[in-house]
């Protein structure tokens with residue numbers, strides 16, 4: 001059994017207002033995998049409340065994203081989440097391998113990562129007018145997030161770049 005040691009820098013959680021903008025681009029009643037999420041994740045809550053069928057997995061519950069195989073994702077329409085940033089290059093490599101439509105909320109500079117820039121033509125960006133705030137493990141909202149984040153998507157948005165106004169609630 002592999003023992004998981006969390007990287008403290010990866011433990012930042014998404015607020016509902018940063019999940020909601022993706023909703024309008026999803027087909028109704030989709031099957032969605034949230035691979036970095038527990039039942040308390042706002043991805044799980046917001047997507048379920050919007051009528052989607054959501055499956056969530058998290059390393060601390062013994063489900064390592066990197067163990068997923070093609071057969072495990074066959075039934076999903078999308079893979080959506082905010083992944084661990086310390087592993088984002090590996091995450092995008094794995095997403096390429098799984099070859100499913102995805103939306104990942106990551107620092108905007110991630111477009112320069114090899115797995116993204118190598119196939120930039122099939123990626124899409126959902127950009128925002130404000131810096132997204134995240135929540136710490138202790139429930140504190142980070143008022144000055146260190147980076148601009150955006151959704152890097154594949155086969156989800158109708159155009160390559162979309163700008164949206166964020167409504168912080």
Ligand SMILES: C[S@@+](CC[C@H](N)C(=O)[O-])C[C@H]1O[C@@H](n2cnc3c(N)ncnc32)[C@H](O)[C@@H]1O
Pocket residue numbers: 006010011012013014035036037041042043057058059060063064065066081082083084085087
């Ligand atoms: C940036 S946090 C975001 C959590 C959640 N998706 C959200 O937006 O609120 C990323 C999470 O992925 C978890 N994680 C790290 N490595 C993982 C792996 N290999 N498989 C699944 N989850 C992992 C971390 O422990 C962390 O809680």
